Amino acid sequence: MFSPLFYLVSLICFTSNVLVRSLNDEGLSLLSFKQSITEDPEGSLRNWNSLDETPCSWNGITCKQEKVTSLSIPKKGLKGFLPKGLEPLSSLRHVNLRNNGFYGGLPVELFSSQSLQSLVLNGNMFSGVLSNEIGKLKYLQTLDLSQNSIEGAIPISLIQCKRLKTLYLSRNNFTGSLPVGFGSGLVALERLDLSFNRFNGSIPSDLGELSSLQGTVDLSHNGFSGEIPPSLGNHPEKVYIDLSYNNLSGRIPQNGALENRGPTAFIGNPELCGPPLRNPCSSDTPGASSPSSFPFVPENNPPLTLGNNGSSNGKRRGLSKNTVVAIVVSDIVGICLIGLIFSYCYWRLWVCSCKKGKGGDDGKGRKDCFCFRKDESGTLSDNVEHYDLxxxxxxxxxxxxxxxxxxxxxxxxxxxxxxxxxxxxxxxxxxxxxxxxxxxxxxxxxxxxxxxxxxxxxxxxxxxxxxxxxxxxxxxxxxxxxxxxxxxxxxxxxxxxxxxxxxxxxxxxxxxxxxxxxxxxxxxxxxxxxxxxxxxxxxxxxxxxxxxxxxxxxxxxxxxxxxxxxxxxxxxxxxxxxxxxxxxxxxxxxxxxxxxxxxxxxxxxxxxxxxxxxxxxxxxxxxxxxxxxxxxxxxxxxxxxxxxxxxxxxxxxxxxxxxxxxxxxxxxxxxxxxxxxxxxxxxxxxxxxxxxxxxxxxxxxxxxxxxxxxxx
Incomplete structure (x- = not known):
């Protein structure tokens, strides 16, 4: 028969053991996230267990020094909403919930982590407005909210995210004009896609100050009006600016990134004129310098040919002195341009090297090995994702x-x-x-x-x-x-x-x-x-x-x-x-x-x-x-x-x-x-x-x- 003292000691030991194994605050916060999920068809959150001490072993969770740094569960068919109570995740750097079925608004608590570097929520059903609290994310580099139903204007506080490199807001219901200082504030911006929204107003001239832009700058399918700022041409020619399907008017500037473009970048703006569109500018159009705004394109002329005896059946016309000079000058300019381009470009050669024993050189028909592998982690590490075939x-x-x-x-x-x-x-x-x-x-x-x-x-x-x-x-x-x-x-x-x-x-x-x-x-x-x-x-x-x-x-x-x-x-x-x-x-x-x-x-x-x-x-x-x-x-x-x-x-x-x-x-x-x-x-x-x-x-x-x- 056990004494009362034995029962007391046993109870104290048991209680101490439970306390030692209790889940930390970050784990409890993530469990509230799990409870907001109504559908998890692939069982992605199956091992999210309240008996663990930390959530660091859970699917989609990455930790550093036992602090949660990444929440990455893309393309898993999850349905639910983002709950409040995410403040304990103070070291969170990356959030990737793309291509799921999340709905509802974006809680203010989502922007409480001062360390957040990437927020990837594209391909969901989020609605409501984007909170002004987003300006607190001083380290934010990637913001992808595309393919949702978010509405309202872009909060002016966004321009406080000075480190933002990628901004994808396409296919939402954003309205209003771009914030004052959008271009001069987001100095690090490299990628910009605002297409398929309801933005209006003029295109800010300070977009030309975004000197780091690359690839395609997509402003298409909106309601931007007014003239195209010539400053957009400040970008290098490798930057493709898509302004199609807006309400823009006036003459298309012909400089830098706006020069030598095809009509695709400007179609859907009935009031635009000048090359490359076949809509000539009238004499009273601002910036129009000539009655004709696109070059005359001649029909194909018969080529210089050889007869069966090898003689030429056409006459060769000599070039005038002015034409020769123009050609020489244009060639010199072109060569200088190529020299500048070469000075900023570099060549890299990826060579496949295999581990010893996996490939060998057996002569002419040697078999070489693949040097690629499949990453099974499914987590977002340093803002990089992994995909399947x-x-x-x-x-x-x-x-x-x-x-x-x-x-x-x-x-x-x-x-x-x-x-x-x-x-x-x-x-x-x-x-x-x-x-x-x-x-x-x-x-x-x-x-x-x-x-x-x-x-x-x-x-x-x-x-x-x-x-x-x-x-x-x-x-x-x-x-x-x-x-x-x-x-x-x-x-x-x-x-x-x-x-x-x-x-x-x-x-x-x-x-x-x-x-x-x-x-x-x-x-x-x-x-x-x-x-x-x-x-x-x-x-x-x-x-x-x-x-x-x-x-x-x-x-x-x-x-x-x-x-x-x-x-x-x-x-x-x-x-x-x-x-x-x-x-x-x-x-x-x-x-x-x-x-x-x-x-x-x-x-x-x-x-x-x-x-x-x-x-x-x-x-x-x-x-x-x-x-x-x-x-x-x-x-x-x-x-x-x-x-x-x-x-x-x-x-x-x-x-x-x-x-x-x-x-x-x-x-x-x-x-x-x-x-x-x-x-x-x-x-x-x-x-x-x-x-x-x-x-x-x-x-x-x-x-x-x-x-x-x-x-x-």
Whole structure:
């Protein structure tokens, strides 16, 4: 029989044990959050247990020195509201609840953590107004409230968040004008998206003071009125400012970031005038300097052509002295501009290095390994998120685990990343491009771009099937085209002596296929795209020699991913070929010490940042010259080296016979001479120096269709 003293001691010990194991204040605060959740379909909060001492082991919670620093539960189907009583989370730095079903207002207590650096709540159903208390977040760098139903004006206190770098408020019900000092106050702002709201009033002129802005500044689909502040042009040309679908009026300023833009950035503003819109400014329009506000675009003129005897059937007009001076001056200015751009850009090369024992060099056909991994943590660390493999096609039947387990062979390495041939266990062969490990803050922009590219479906364009994004890797998964590229088909593979020449019927098949693919991008794709970097080594050939245009949109994606800084918004610099990196499947032609890839660039590409469809037409013309002549893009004439276009012009001036221009293998098919000359004339039209004189790809395709070839 136990004495009363024993019971007293036992009770004291038991009580002490309970007190030792009681949950701290941060855990209790998070439990109140859990109690506000009405639906948790994936059981994301299953291990949030009141018997724990701290919440640091709970799903979605990250701690540092036993203090909660991150609450990250994205895309889990949670439904509920944010409760009050979050004040104990005083060390909270990151909150990420994106793409759930949270509703109701944003409690004031959410802004009580002075350490908060990122608040990501996009893709929910939050409503109400944004509290003025947000100005207390002195360390806030990322605020993403897009795709909710928040209303009212932006609180003026927001401009006190001097460290704010990313501000995404798109697709809400915000109203009113932007706060006074918006531009001059948010000095660190890099990303700005205010689209699809109900903002009104004039665009503040101090937006031009946001010197750190990058990518797209989206003010579209609002009610902004008045004239476009010329100060917006203070931003560099790489910044794209979208002002479409507002109530703006007056003449479009032509400077900096507003110059040389397409009409897409300004459409939906009936009162705007001047280039690039086809709405001329009247003489009384403020800022209008001439009756005509857009340039006259002439029709395509007949190109300078070769007759069957090689002589020119047209006259060459000399340039006036003033014209020559203007061209020289513009070239000097363009060269200076390129020099400045190069001085601010850097090149990075991501090289895949594998741990000892996981990959080895066994010679010509060596197998290389993937150097990417899947992060299972699901937590937000240093404001970086992790994502899974995202299919862009309903027929994609593999997942990330299958991809990681697959056999992988390096197809080539370059400044834009590494390309692998990947064979899955079921035999499916894919091409995977690894973009690198940078750009952790630009997932939304990458997602929008890659999903748009993934919608492109054409038999002459390589299909993008899926993508993967994480802090460690950015991967693009394509169909694998097995018969090499056009460069190898014309000039032979590196390291091989034999070359099987292409018949004219096969060449014409390839020419027509490339033309159809480009015409689709230019005329029939959802956004009338520009490839921007067309050349023979990114035209892949199937076993039936049908061409497939690859690397479409790659420059833009690489720029967003951060693995390769771009000199131009959508155009790739020439890729650097790596030694010892290419097995037998790699095709690299290095016919000149000079960079042959630059031969495919239109002359205006060095002066204009935004690519145009005429760039692609010029590149297509150079490819036609290469296929007709069989020559490399750089041609040696005596002691002089010139590009292919210069060489053709030299042959015309010298009245060389047609046989000296054509590939000797084509001389064996004299019955095809008429078609060959027609293609040569098309090529000459495509490489006109003046972009407006080049024909459209649609017109080129209509001409090519009329050519007859028995096997085409």
């Amino acid at each position: 995202v299919p862009l096609d309903a027929e994609v039947g593999f997942d990330l685990d299958e991809l990681l387990k697959a056999s992988a062979f390096v197809l080539g390495k370059s400044g834009i990343g590494i390309m692998y041939k990947v064979v899955l266990e079921d035999g499916l062969t894919l091409a995977v491009r690894r973009l690198g490990e940078g750009g952790s803050q630009r997932y939304k922009e990458f997602q929008t771009e890659v999903e748009a590219i993934g919608k492109i479906r054409h038999p002459n364009i390589v299909t993008l099937r899926a993508y993967y994004w994480s802090i460690d890797e950015k991967l693009l998964i394509y169909d694998y085209i097995s018969n090499g590229n056009l460069e190898a088909a014309i000039h032979g593979r590196t390291g091989t002596i034999s070359l099987t020449p292409l018949s004219w019927s096969i060449r014409l098949r390839i020419i027509k296929g490339i033309g159809r693919g480009l015409a689709y991008l230019h005329e029939f794709s959802p956004k009338k795209y520009v490839h921007g970097d067309l050349k023979p080594n990114n035209i892949l050939l199937a076993h039936d020699m049908e061409p497939h245009i690859s690397d479409f949109g790659l420059g833009r994606l690489a720029n967003i991913a951060g693995g390769f800084p771009m000199l131009q918004s959508d155009r790739l610099p020439s890729e650097k070929k790596e030694q010892h990196s290419a097995p037998s499947e790699v095709v690299i032609n290095n016919s000149s010490a000079l960079n042959p890839d630059s031969c495919y660039q239109a002359p205006e590409a060095l002066k204009v940042v935004k690519p145009s469809q005429k760039w692609d037409v010029y590149s297509f013309g150079v490819i036609l010259l290469e296929m007709v002549s069989g020559r490399s893009p750089m041609v040696q004439v005596g002691t002089t080296e010139m590009n292919l276009v210069q060489w053709i012009e030299y042959c015309i001036e010298e009245k060389s016979p047609l046989a000296d221009v054509l590939d000797p293998f084509l001389a064996r098919e004299p019955e095809r001479e008429e078609d060959i000359v027609t293609v040569l004339r098309i090529a000459l039209a495509c490489v006109q120096t003046t972009p407006e004189r080049r024909p459209s790809m649609k017109h080129i395709c209509e001409t090519l269709i009329r050519l007859n070839a028995s096997t085409v």
